[in-house]
Amino acid sequence: MADIAVIGGGAAGAAAFGELLARFRHGTVHWVVGQQAPGRGVAYATRDDRHLLNVRAASMGVFQEQGDAFIQHATRQLGQVKGSDFLPRRLFGDFIQAQVGARIDEARRAGRGFRIHPEAALEIVRRDAGGYAVRIGDGRWLEVSDVILAIGALAQRPLRAVSSTALASGAYELDPWQLERHQQVPRRVVVIGTGLTAVDTLLSASLRWPHAELVAVSRHGMWPCTHSALPLASHPQQEALNRALMACHGVLPMLRLVRAAVDTAPDSDWRSIIDGMRPINAGLWQRLSHAGRRQFLRHLRWLWEVSRHRMAPASGQAIQQLQEEGRLQVHAARVLAVDGAAPLQVTLRERATQLVSTLQADLVVQATGLDTAVAYGAHDLLSQCLRAGLAVADPLQLGVLAQPDGQLLDACGAPLPGLYAIGSLLRGNLWECTAMPEIRAAAHQLALRLGGRDEAATSRGHAGDGPGG
Numbered sequence: 001m002a003d004i005a006v007i008g009g010g011a012a013g014a015a016a017f018g019e020l021l022a023r024f025r026h027g028t029v030h031w032v033v034g035q036q037a038p039g040r041g042v043a044y045a046t047r048d049d050r051h052l053l054n055v056r057a058a059s060m061g062v063f064q065e066q067g068d069a070f071i072q073h074a075t076r077q078l079g080q081v082k083g084s085d086f087l088p089r090r091l092f093g094d095f096i097q098a099q100v101g102a103r104i105d106e107a108r109r110a111g112r113g114f115r116i117h118p119e120a121a122l123e124i125v126r127r128d129a130g131g132y133a134v135r136i137g138d139g140r141w142l143e144v145s146d147v148i149l150a151i152g153a154l155a156q157r158p159l160r161a162v163s164s165t166a167l168a169s170g171a172y173e174l175d176p177w178q179l180e181r182h183q184q185v186p187r188r189v190v191v192i193g194t195g196l197t198a199v200d201t202l203l204s205a206s207l208r209w210p211h212a213e214l215v216a217v218s219r220h221g222m223w224p225c226t227h228s229a230l231p232l233a234s235h236p237q238q239e240a241l242n243r244a245l246m247a248c249h250g251v252l253p254m255l256r257l258v259r260a261a262v263d264t265a266p267d268s269d270w271r272s273i274i275d276g277m278r279p280i281n282a283g284l285w286q287r288l289s290h291a292g293r294r295q296f297l298r299h300l301r302w303l304w305e306v307s308r309h310r311m312a313p314a315s316g317q318a319i320q321q322l323q324e325e326g327r328l329q330v331h332a333a334r335v336l337a338v339d340g341a342a343p344l345q346v347t348l349r350e351r352a353t354q355l356v357s358t359l360q361a362d363l364v365v366q367a368t369g370l371d372t373a374v375a376y377g378a379h380d381l382l383s384q385c386l387r388a389g390l391a392v393a394d395p396l397q398l399g400v401l402a403q404p405d406g407q408l409l410d411a412c413g414a415p416l417p418g419l420y421a422i423g424s425l426l427r428g429n430l431w432e433c434t435a436m437p438e439i440r441a442a443a444h445q446l447a448l449r450l451g452g453r454d455e456a457a458t459s460r461g462h463a464g465d466g467p468g469g
């Protein structure tokens, strides 16, 4: 009977595993989770309640058909909760674990086969007779018909500007979620990046070191925009706008259409127009040529990121307060060099003036966002998959080549049967695929497809079991 392996213990792995458990009656569903607490991954492992979800509670969920289960869970924990609230990410991590736990209990009662492996997947081998063998940390091999890669983004690589002396000093932190390993109180902390991860890093640093001076640096020096406090009405012309966008060729005509919609609809908040594009974002990305995508990444990505990936209002207020109190400075600048030891010397070129200056910092934290450049990353499993021809790097370093449904492609562009990805690895194909609403829809579709095949095999088996079989 066909078994399936889901690799990755984050929220995407949890969604795929739980969806499969509910549908897969025969064979075993393996979940290879590594050594972290399964289900939380990078985003929901935080214990800091100032780290908020950037999606309203009503839109957060781990499985497709579960209505307001997260709101109910949060209400049990916190008392009164509204669907429009931006709740702590820790709470969503607890929720994922509870939801997967419930699916596991159901699967046990129904006698369905599953295994959770607290090891990393190290190697995938394609079998000539079909299917794959997955080697996991303890040296065992799992023989499966299908593999779902849900391994999230890659660990951060140091920026090229960072010297080996700085890296070896221990004062350059590549993992923004590990501030607690810095025991010495810094006088100045420099955070490279001004996106959502940088915001959380600065909020944690401000609490942990109340007397430290905080500096944030990014090329544009722009914070993510904030969400409105209450949900916004939809833009009345959104459908027409989306149709027009889908008929566009090229990035600039798309940008002009969105700008015109914002300018000519004073009664619609621009944020509702951007949000209303959500159903067509993947389609728009797929319509762009390679050159169009490059143009977007080079000139518009920052604008898209700050407008589309907004922060909770409370996070925005906390950052503003730090700036007003004079504890946080922001530089729109390029980091030219990080060198030295204790303190580190951070050399910047200011965007507006082109002036070069050097700051001293006791701690520098790199918070530059998702890295999906698989060809350059040091991810053992992905590197092995690239070498074995089981994955091909996206030419713009946005994950791996795949079909829109997540099935991986080989170097000739042919689908690799039974090999899928979900989440960040698919950015080259879908662009927007890393938030929970997209992840749970993708997990659901994959489970329907693989579970449907399982059902079909069973019915054929039953037909064959009949009197004439």
Ligand SMILES: Cc1cc2nc3c(=O)[nH]c(=O)nc-3n(C[C@H](O)[C@H](O)[C@H](O)COP(=O)(O)OP(=O)(O)OC[C@H]3O[C@@H](n4cnc5c(N)ncnc54)[C@H](O)[C@@H]3O)c2cc1C
Pocket (backbone or CB within 6 Å): 007, 008, 009, 010, 011, 012, 013, 032, 033, 034, 036, 040, 041, 042, 043, 044, 052, 053, 054, 055, 119, 120, 121, 122, 150, 151, 152, 153, 196, 197, 381, 422, 423, 424, 434, 435, 436, 437, 439
């Ligand atoms: C700070 C932050 C905040 C976010 N906030 C929100 C939000 O509020 N709402 C929202 O919808 N989205 C949010 N997101 C988007 C987020 O990416 C998704 O919600 C989701 O957490 C992605 O989960 P994932 O499983 O794809 O990746 P990850 O969380 O990165 O999990 C992947 C897991 O796979 C493991 N892994 C890697 N390689 C292997 C291997 N070889 N074997 C076994 N395991 C392996 C990793 O160790 C990791 O635990 C946020 C993202 C971040 C980074």
